[in-house]
Amino acid sequence: MALPNALISGGSSGIGLALAQSLAAQGWNLSILARDPARLAAARAAIQSARRETAQQVKTFSADVTDAGAAADAVHAAMAEFGPPRLLVTSAGIVIPGLFETLPASAFERTMAVNYFGTLNVVRAALPRMQAVRGGRIVLISSGAGLVGLYGYTAYAPSKFAVRGFAESLRAELKPDGIAVSVVYPPDTDTPQLQEEQALRPPALAALASGSRVLSADEVARAILKGVGRGKFIIAPGRDMKALAMLHSLIAPLLNRVWADRVVARLHRRPPPPRA
């Protein structure tokens, strides 16, 4: 019998790589898609060493998800190897933190191109063959910043809100086709992306994030696979994200306008002007 197969964009690092390794340990064939061939090769070796059986295959495809043609070619090449994916995960993503007035327009365009349009490009390429077999699950990686916008995330949060809106609409559209959809809201997760981002965070964003626990990529991958196993639409790794995903329309205004505004005001407080 053919082994199950997963196709993971952004599978060469962080959450995508941890997921690929977990699936390899469970006996899956893997296709991973990202840009940098050297990182893909290193990831392939790491995934191969996590395999349960040597018959399992790991294929890599180098493409930029913002290039619709290149992303489609890579997805089609992966499906030529393994057939339509039982699990399609869109984890390729970037974050450019910074204040709205300091970020160039290109930061907003690039973030939306990778996180939102890159997600669409991968899903669009795989969908017809998934529909033909009436099966599989699409797992879209959003973020806690897709539930509540935070100071310093004017470029990132809208791209992750867009992924959430896409997931909600897509779930409804694909249900009659027998294809399931999940959306994932990871909290801060210890990956190369977070390490790079932390160096660039404005102080108020760093202060806001300082209270929440950082999960490991393995913890997030485990939560994703548990949610997938249970057929969940919303997958919120960790306690904070579970509460936020369940209650965000109630608590996001409080988080933003009470707690976050206070932290920001404290950091921006200026000494009173000297008395004349």
Ligand SMILES: NC(=O)c1ccc[n+]([C@@H]2O[C@H](COP(=O)([O-])OP(=O)(O)OC[C@H]3O[C@@H](n4cnc5c(N)ncnc54)[C@H](OP(=O)(O)O)[C@@H]3O)[C@@H](O)[C@H]2O)c1
């Ligand atoms: N880490 C966190 O704290 C956190 C929290 C919430 C949500 N998330 C989301 O989780 C997802 C994974 O993040 P991560 O922390 O695991 O990041 P990561 O370690 O930086 O990995 C990102 C992956 O995406 C690939 N990628 C980036 N731009 C791409 C492009 N244009 N085309 C194709 N592949 C591209 C990267 O490979 P190449 O650079 O070689 O292309 C890499 O494989 C992202 O969507 C991120 O926004 C992360």
